[in-house]
Amino acid sequence: MKKISILIPCYNEVENVELMAMAVTNVINEALSNYDYEIVFIDNCSTDGTRDKLEEICAKNKKVKAIFNVTNFGQFNSPFHGMCQTTGDCTISMCCDFQDPVEMIPRLVEEWEKGHKVVSCIKTSSKESGILYFLRSCYYKLIKGMSSVRMIEHFTGFGLYDKTFISILRQLDDPIPFLRGIVAEYASGFNMIEIEYTQARRRAGKTKNNFYSLYDAAMLSITSYTKVGLRIATLLGFFSSVVSLFIAMLYLILKLVNWYGFQAGYAPLIIGVFLIGSIQLFFIGLLGEYILNINTRVIHRPLVVEEKRLNFDENREE
Incomplete structure (x- = not known):
């Protein structure tokens, strides 16, 4: 039976x-x-x-x-x-x-x-x-x-x-x-x-079920079965660095060409700091989730x- x-x-x-x-x-x-x-x-x-x-x-x-x-x-x-x-x-x-x-x-x-x-x-x-x-x-x-x-x-x-x-x-x-x-x-x-x-x-x-349990399930699936998060962080970081370098060179050239007449002000600086900072914090958090997943597996309780x-x-x- x-x-x-x-x-x-x-x-x-x-x-x-x-x-x-x-x-x-x-x-x-x-x-x-x-x-x-x-x-x-x-x-x-x-x-x-x-x-x-x-x-x-x-x-x-x-x-x-x-x-x-x-x-x-x-x-x-x-x-x-x-x-x-x-x-x-x-x-x-x-x-x-x-x-x-x-x-x-x-x-x-x-x-x-x-x-x-x-x-x-x-x-x-x-x-x-x-x-x-x-x-x-x-x-x-x-x-x-x-x-x-x-x-x-x-x-x-x-x-x-x-x-x-x-x-x-x-x-x-x-x-x-x-x-x-x-x-x-x-x-x-x-x-x-x-x-x-x-x-x-x-x-x-x-x-x-609450927000934490649902978030935990989502993060476990993402960190266990995807690489996309880390790949996006790499690609977006590279893209941001290229854009930042281009803007820095552009501002340098404009300043050299018109030293006394060119006034950029604080707006570009503030926007750049907050934008890059927010991107960094987001992906540091995502990277932390992957590290937490690895840490749990290594401890192997x-x-x-x-x-x-x-x-x-x-x-x-x-």
């Missing part, structure tokens, strides 16, 4: 975890009763009672497992680590807030049985804020145009991954894994298929440090 793993990352989802476990269990029992399954929650150090709720769920159903992190390891490391701990023939990763439709699980398994080892779910529309969806669209098009890897627009990580692809993830040894980029880079060799869906509103609780596991086989290799 084939086994399906459902990986559900969570952070402060006390209102959703129990209903999520029930919804997934019901879908599998009704539509996929000929499959074995496990539901793996990985909790990113919740503080709202989510862990107590998970302990209750795991005590009632041994097919529901949980991993408790010692602290919050971020929106990328925790789900990636959880996927690497699953034991099924395929793993379906989905959010705990019901924005990823539970009803799509049978469709994902159906595509998997047809031979597609990676099934990526693509948002065609969303019931979230229209402005936020528009900004996401702009970001995806920007990163897609800048990256040498064919990035997948409106792909959040929700999808199905065969155990052969999961084994690739385990081998990567990446301290800051960006799953969306990894899927875009490697999944084409796994007969990947894309299926569309409409993202629902969060069922309960507050979204954990573990993806996640676990505090406790529930319902896992203690003899299983990790």
